[in-house]
Amino acid sequence: MNSTLVDFRQSTATGELDRAFQGFVPPGKKKNLEGRVALVTGGSRGIGKAIALKLAEEGADVVINYQYTKDYAEQVSGLIDQIAMRDDFGKLSGMIDNMENGDQAREVSRLIDSMGKHSMACQASVDDIEQVSRMRDEILKQFGRIDILVNNAGIVRDKSFAKMTSDMWREVLSVNLDGAFNCTKSVIDGMMERGFGRIVNMSSVIGRMGNRGQANYAASKAGLIGLTQSLAKEFAGKGITVNAVAPGFIETDMLKSVPKEIMDKIIAQIPLGRLGKPSEVAEAVVYLVSRSGDYITGQVIDINGGLYI
Numbered sequence: 508m509n510s511t512l513v514d515f516r517q518s519t520a521t522g523e524l525d526r527a528f529q530g531f532v533p534p535g536k537k538k539n540l541e542g543r544v545a546l547v548t549g550g551s552r553g554i555g556k557a558i559a560l561k562l563a564e565e566g567a568d569v570v571i572n573y574q575y576t577k578d579y580a581e582q583v584s585g586l587i588d589q590i591a592m593r594d595d596f597g598k599l600s601g602m603i604d605n606m607e608n609g610d611q612a613r614e615v616s617r618l619i620d621s622m623g624k625h626s627m628a629c630q631a632s633v634d635d636i637e638q639v640s641r642m643r644d645e646i647l648k649q650f651g652r653i654d655i656l657v658n659n660a661g662i663v664r665d666k667s668f669a670k671m672t673s674d675m676w677r678e679v680l681s682v683n684l685d686g687a688f689n690c691t692k693s694v695i696d697g698m699m700e701r702g703f704g705r706i707v708n709m710s711s712v713i714g715r716m717g718n719r720g721q722a723n724y725a726a727s728k729a730g731l732i733g734l735t736q737s738l739a740k741e742f743a744g745k746g747i748t749v750n751a752v753a754p755g756f757i758e759t760d761m762l763k764s765v766p767k768e769i770m771d772k773i774i775a776q777i778p779l780g781r782l783g784k785p786s787e788v789a790e791a792v793v794y795l796v797s798r799s800g801d802y803i804t805g806q807v808i809d810i811n812g813g814l815y816i
């Protein structure tokens with residue numbers, strides 16, 4: 508069985524699975540988020556992808572929401588199924604070691620049947636409440652509930668305020684802020700019924716300190732902080748925590764449009780002297796939604812290399 512596992516890992520072309528397995532918890536040890544179902548909006552790329560993989564690594568079943576990039580979302584979902592299968596294969600090999608020959612085939616077949624799916628990709632534009640409700644219904648059909656919601660999907664439409672159109676304003680507020688409202692609204696009743704929920708909103712250092720050319724984005728990200736604090740107070744008695752993370756400049760597609768000379772100036776202002784990595788944001792999110800974060804609610808965790816102190 509061990510050789511199957513080795514071959515299985517080598518068969519991944521990108522090496523992403525290998526990286527995803529860093530910190531892998533051996534079979535038999537109960538993982539932090541085992542039995543939890545998570546929805547990560549905008550989980551197909553960048554920070555959302557890192558969060559989805561980290562949640563899966565900690566044992567959660569994870570739904571990858573996306574707007575356009577179906578292929579990317581399905582790739583992340585496939586990686587998560589493989590992470591879970593690896594654990595299941597571990598359980599399988601442990602049981603086979605203790606089995607009588609005659610029982611093996613029947614038992615192996617039963618275990619394989621029980622592995623099931625651990626992830627799925629789900630299209631919905633978070634700014635559209637009907638699409639979000641449809642997504643919620645699909646998740647409930649497949650996984651039965653949603654315990655963890657990470658409102659990560661976000662966009663930028665940068666322009667100086669003088670040149671910013673009302674469409675650019677509306678679009679950013681609709682995805683970044685209304686999106687979190689829509690997704691939270693869709694899952695909150697279920698969380699209240701079960702008396703458990705973990706919600707993390709993706710703010711930004713820009714929501715803390717503002718930025719030229721980003722009035723729309725800064726307003727949306729500051730709005731998420733107000734939403735987080737208010738919901739934390741409203742749902743604290745229901746077993747639901749609501750927190751935000753506020754990353755600084757993180758290496759993702761979102762920064763690709765920033766010219767090199769501007770990026771160099773930004774990096775020069777970061778005390779730790781570099782951009783952040785998506786995995787560094789993911790670590791904080793997993794902390795907040797796991798048992799380690801049970802007594803934390805209404806907080807904003809800054810992950811910015813000291814850019815905003």
Ligand code: NAP
Nearest residue numbers: 549551553554574575576632633660661711756757759761
């Ligand atoms: P990214 O690489 O551009 O990825 C954005 C993700 O959001 C993609 O999965 C995208 O889906 C999804 N998305 C966009 N609009 C959507 C919509 N209407 N409905 C559903 N999904 C939608 O961005 P990122 O850098 O990882 O940023 C993720 C979050 O972190 C954002 O909220 C961003 O504001 C925040 N953040 C980023 C940085 C940074 O420096 N990168 C810093 C602070 C905060 P598709 O793939 O289908 O387009």
